[in-house]
Amino acid sequence: MRKVLYILLVAMLSLPMMADKQFTLVLDPGHGGDDPGAIGKFSKEKDLNLKLALKVGELIGEKYPDVKVVYTRSTDVFIPLQQRADIANKNNADLFISIHTNAAESSSACGVETFILGTEKMDKNLDVAMRENAVIKLEADYQQTYQGFDPNSIDSYIMFELMQNSYMDQSLQFAEQVQKRFVGHLNREDRGVRQAAFWVLLKTACPSILFEMGFISNRDEEKFLNQPASIAQMANALVNAFGAYTHREAVKQGVVVKDTIPSQSVPVTDSEQLLQPHQSEAVGQPAQKIEAAPKTPTVFYAIQICAAKAPLATNDARLKGQVCDTIHVGEWIKYFTAPDPDRAKVAQKLPEFKALFPDCWIIKVER
Secondary structure (H helix, E strand, O other), rough: HHHHHHHHHHHHHOOOOOOOOOOEEEEEOOOOOOEEOEOOOOEHHHHHHHHHHHHHHHHHHHOOOOEEEEOOOOOOOOOOHHHHHHHHOOOOOOEEEEEEEHHHHHHHHOOOEEEEEEEOOHHHHHHHHHHHEEEEEEOOHHHHHHHOOOOHHHHHHHHHHHHOOOOOOHHHHHHHHHHHHHHOOOOEEEEEEEOOHHHHHOOOOOEEEEEEEOOOOOOOOHHHOOOHHHHHHHHHHHHHHHHHHHHHOOOOOOOOOOOOOOOOOOOOOOOEEEOOOOOOEEEEOOOOOOOOOOOOOOOEEEEEEEEEEEOOOOOOOOOOHHHOOEEEEEEEEEEEEEEOOOOOHHHOOOOHHHHHHOOEEEEEEEE
């Protein structure tokens, strides 16, 4: 009997340990090496980007030790845009943050803005996209690597309109958290969340943003951005935004994001996003493969399948024939289905919906 028990014990200890998927954050300090980025009176963008990225990584390591932090660069070297995206993809990144410093012809331009991939108001943001994508031309074989894409040609940006980003909604959620903390907590000028055609965001297979911390062309902001105390404040704001975002995403993705240093500045009331409705209307046709559960009042869980800034037609391809309800959050209309007060029941339906909507997840709604 003892021999049998010993064999069983050895066998159990030899089995691989079951572990949760580790959350991977990729920090991308823009520019570097022979590419200085924007240049101010006494500093260069590449240096500011790196300082902030390293500080963010340091704070993430202290506050969220279970998060894997990957840098596209940790020293003053040039990394091609495609390689930056490749680094994120090879590491199965859960979130990608590209850190930059802005510049403008007007020395009075100031404030922070956060970009997600998109083509809305492309003409307005095209100059920013062209400036950031221009580093492509530092590569000898850029035409082959980037499939004929010319960062200085307006015609080349048409391709962005043809490519849907399945991570747009999550990217937007994180971008809004970033702006909220820089504007509300640090009192920075708010330039908003915008869409632009950035190659590095297009090729990154995860929620991603490009963050512009301020204007190096503005004398006052350049001084601010170069102060160690300012770098610490901005890093803390990004970490707080990360905390607010990931505590919602962790349950959806089955990843580990443990907060070892509780902070009152990171509001976490539930693992899912708590949505406050503006109005609700039923849209869509009866589902052919999946039947949505009846609506339930007050507080319930549901599966969000997509979001749009304008109401979608009943036969819109993005809905794929599903019966959906809507909820307004800011300027976005969230489309959800399968509502139920029991989260476990909604979770049981999630794999079925994942087959139709790979980017869907569970949300909590309070009416």
